[in-house]
Amino acid sequence: MKQLLRALKRCTVIAAVALATVSLQPTASAAPAPVVGGTRAAQGEFPFMVRLSMGCGGALYAKDIVLTAAHCVSGSGNNTSIVATTGVVDLQSSAAVKVRSTKVLRAPGYNGTGKDWALIKLASPVNQPTLKIATTTAYNQGTFTVAGWGAATEGGGQQRYLLKANVPYVSDAACQDAYGGSLVPSEELCAGYLATGGVDTCQGDSGGPMFRKDNAGAWLQVGIVSWGEGCARAGYPGVYTEVSTFASAIASAAATL
Template identity: 30%
Template sequence: MASRGGSLGLIARLLLLQSELCQVWVAAAVFSTSDFASSHSETTRVNPLLSTQAQGTQMTSQGQTSPFKPFTLGCGRPLMKIIGGVEAQEGKWPWQVSVRVRHMHICGGTLISAQWVLTAAHCIFSWIEYNVKMGDRSIHRENTSLVIPIQRVIIYPEFSSAIIVKNDIALLKLQHPVNFTTNIYPICIPPEAFIVATGTKCWVTGWGKTDPGAPSVPTDTLREVDQHIIHYEQCNTMLKKATSSSHDLVKRGMICGYKEQGKDACQGDSGGPLSCELNDKWVQVGVVSWGIGCGRQGYPGVYTDVAFYSKWVVAVVNQAPRSSPLVFLILPLCLL
C-alpha cells in the first residue's frame, strides 16, 4: 500500500533511492508554524520538553470546548457504512487524512478530534510547513476535499531511530477546528490499559505503493488492507526467524500486523491508521511505522501501539504547549 516519508529536494531523492533503509531530516521536537520565517531562514529555538503553561482544550464542531478523552461518544462511528472492496469507498474511513507539503502527499494521518491529527514522528521533516487534506478518498482531487494548514507539530519527546525506530508518534494541531461530515469524522483512541487480542482482524489504510518494486508514487485512491494483530513478543519471534537475527527488533510500544497473502502497508502509508472495529466503534490501535520490505512472507508490518501512548496523546491535546525548540537530527530509518 504505502510508506513513511518523502519530502522535497534532496530528501525526496533519498527516499526514492532507498529500498529498506534511508536517511531523512527529522525534527525531534515540538514546534509551531509561527516559528518559521517565510523564507525559512531562521527558527526560534526553545525548550524541547512539553510546556504546561498554556491551557489547551479541544474545539468541538459546535464551537464549544470540552476535554479530549479516549472512547468518547462521538468517535469511531462513520455516518456512512460501506463494506468490502480493495479501493476504499467514499466515507468508509472518514478519519483518514493525507499529510502534505504543498500538494505533495508525504504520509498518512488520522483525525482524532476536531483540531488534532495523529501521525508518525518520522514523517516530520525540518524546515517544512505542512497541511492536511481530508474528506476525499482521492489524493489529487481538491474541489470536494478540505485542506487545512498545520499550526503546531508535537513529536513524542523520546522519539529516536538508533538502530530501529522507537516512539514513532506525533500530533499535528490544525490551524482551525473542522466540522464533522459523512467524509470527515474522528476515530476513537484507546485508553492506556487497552489491549487488542492477538488475531483480531483490523485494517490499514493509505495512499502508499501497491507494488514494492514500483516508484515511490502514491496511488490516487485510498486503499485498504486487512491485517491480523500480532503482539510484539510473537512479532519478534517471526522477525528473528526471517532475518536470522538474535536481536529483538520490536519493543514495547509497538504492535504488529500480518497477512499470509503478502498484504501489507508500504511506502507512502507511514503515519496512517491501523484500525479495528470493536463493539461497533472503530478504534485506532496502531500508527503505520516501519517494516522490512513490503508484504514479504514471514515479515510482519510494525506499528506504533497507540494505547501505549494514549496518556501522552490526551495530555498534549488537553494542554497544548506554546512552543518548543527544533532539534534537527539525521536518522537512519528502516521504513515501509
C-alpha cells in the same frame, strides 16, 4: 545489525512531480504499501483519514489535531509547512478539504526506536469525524484494518485513491523472531500474513492508523504505521506503534496544542 532491520516503511517525500522514498528514521528502510493487496475504499468509509503533504498518512485525533508517526516530522514546535488533506478518498477531488498546520509535537524522547507518534495542530478544525484511540490492550488482537494512499507495491509511488485492507495480529514473539529481536514489545504491535505476505502497508503509509471495531461497533485506532522490512514480504509483518501504550501521553500532549 539490530538497527539495520528497522526498515522504515512508509514515508514518501514529494518533490515537484517526482516521488522519492526516504528513510526518516536513523536506520530504517522501506515499508508496506498503501496497502499492498488492498482494495479501493468507498467515499466516506473512513472519514477520519488524513493525507499529509510530506508523504505520510494520519488520522483525526480531534477536529483540529492529526495523529501521525514521529518519523514523519522533524521535531516539535511551530510549523506551517504541512498541508493536511481530508474529506475525500480521491486526492484529486475538488471536494478535498486542505488545511495547513500551525504546530507539531513529536513524542518526547523519540530517537528512531519506539515512541513513533506525533501530533499535528491544524490552523482550523475540519468537519469530519475523529478516530477514537485505544486506551487499553483489550483490542490489540484479532483482525485489523489499514488504509492509506501509499505505494501499492514495494518501491512504487503514492496512490491517487485511498486503499484499504485487513491484516491479522502477529504475536510479539513471532514478530521478534522475524526481526531478530529489534521489536520493542511494550511499544509496538505487529500485523500481517507472516507465512505468505501479500497484504501490508507500504511507502507513503507511515503515520496512518491501524484500527478495528470496538464492542460497540465503532472504529478504534490501535496502531500507527511505523516500520518493517519491505512491503508485504512473507516472514516480515508490518510493525505499528502500540497506541494504547501512549494513550495517556497523547492526550496530555494534545491538551497543550
